[in-house]
Amino acid sequence: MFRMTKILPTLCAFTLAWSALATTSVYAAEMITLGAAVSFTGKYSTNGMHTKNGYDLAVARINETGGIKVGDNTYELKIIYYDDESTPARGTQLIERLVNQDKVNFILGPYSSGLTKAIAPVTEKYQVPMVEGNGASRALFTQGYRYLFAVLSTSEQYLQSAVDLAAERASAMGKEPSSVRIAGVFENDPFSQDVRAGVLDDAKHHGMKMVIDDKLPPEINDMSTSLTKVRALKPDLLVVSGHAKGAALAIRQVSEMKIDVPMLALTHCDSAQVIDKFGKTAEYALCASQWDRTLSYKDEWFGTAEEYAQLFEATYNYAPPYQAAESTATVLTFVDAFQRAGSIDKEKVRDALAATDRETFYGHIDFDNSGKNIAKPMVLYQVQDGEYKVVAPTKWASSELRHPTPPWSQWQP
């Protein structure tokens, strides 16, 4: 009997707790859950953090402005995160887990092309839409994936605007664009080789000659041999692509070895923090960027690009790098698709995503059949007086290009 009196209340409590849980899950139906495996540890952890901050800022903004109206219901957003440890194998496991165990129907992309490449086959297998803002490799869009959408410009476009700019300058100085000689130093990884392919295409288009075409191994930390060639061959444009390592090395060694080159264009200057680290020696360098706060894009959630940047700064105490902005745009693209689909059925949302054609604070978003955004151009910064200034494309330029870079003998940083 004594035992019975103990068991009964326990049972009651259990039933109560169960019903309480059941009610919460009814409320949880008013929530749209997005899933993301992002690098919190490992070599991509810094950019993983930018990615997460970008996602979180969008979710906070959407929820505090009343959620998303989908058909007759209003939903709030929630993200389930896992740490992919910057390793592709872990990334694929976690996406399996998000889809199968957490029953997530919508995936936000990871950081980097490599991780995106690893998980895209999984989202494709389960027919779960993935919108991503940090995998730029063009190989992602040649596989015929149906559920993959990318808001950013693909990697072959990164330094094309630099080649165009060099052609423009040659014409302005009364020379033939085909007389421009290009030196390229590219890391031997998928991203930089895409960048290289873009530069080669564009050089061919203008009839320019590649006088140096070096491939740096991914683990390299010295480009003095390539720069020695640059000194000998005196090209008109030096393009370097090797993530943050490449950018930091290029700025450091070009100034140390006093290599004179009229135009130097890089990728990943901002993640390498070249202005903070190298100060005046970084002057005149051109840097490819997906986005900038001075651009005149806007949307109903964040207002202008500048207003987004201010909110981001107030929230996280640092200026938003483009990696964060494109992550925020990823969430906004989903929100827009939910609204237009009028449903949270994943197939309908996929179709709505495919039909996306709208402006955000990050730029215009319009996916082609392969899922990449074809509406947003890359911009080119120049380091001018210790600040990044947009100098190309001309339509978005906030400053005049300073060209050519004076020789080191005439200029002391």
Added chain:
Amino acid sequence: MDNITILLDAPILLVQLLLDGLLAGAIFALAAYGMALVWGVMNIINVSQGEYVMLGGFVTVLLAEAGIHPMLGVPLVALLLYLLGWLIYRLVIFRIVDRDLFISLLATFGISILLQQLANQIFGADVRTAEGELGTSFLFNGMVTIAHIKLAAALIAVLTGGALWLFLKKSRLGQAIRATAQNARAARIMGIDTDRVYATTFALNAAICGAAGALVAMTWIIHPYFGLVYTIRSFMIVVVAGLGNLLGVIAAGLGLGAAENFAGFVLGVEYQAAFVFTLLVVILLARNLLLGRKRQYLK
């Protein structure tokens, strides 16, 4: 072929390549020096070698941010890494000194992953640099440039190597280290505290690598994952130079650095690493053939 034409047109570039190669090789030699020491004395192939280089680099960057000039920071970095090396010896390495080589590979590999990830957690994954701001010299009408920081780094590398060589030859502890390397059991019988010798050796190695790391942060770039390059390069240099030949380590380091730079220029940077490894195979084969002809005996 184009690259050779460039060299024929402007042979002065050979000087640039040679200088860059030698200066880079000096830093590699420093890390290799430490590896030769640990390998020779303790019979441990320390796979975490590059991680001490990496930590040395990060400490230098932190010191530079705190306002200490990176050049002045070098001894401080070496001291801190010495303490870390001592600690790691007391925690892990002493357990594996007399064990199978495989065990020591595993253990030091574990330490290397741990240090990498810890560095990533503590310092972040970003690329970092420390600015020595020492200027650049122009030679031959501006065709050859030497960054003073590289020169200073090479000088420090050679001086440290020399000092270490003297220490091993002349000092009491150095002699104890050499005695232990030759025969640990006999050394123990003669009253040498081999445990202390091992601890000192391992800590000394960490300190040397730390100094190398400081130089790397000043000349190139550092991030938590660049250690492996230094581990492999040290291993190669030690294999080429042979154990117990510490001056040979410096020569091999400088030589490989220069050869690598020429290969990078002539064959293209993508074949730079391939060239060095091919060279390693050739050297080992050649040495084996020579050994076959000449009977060796212990001197």
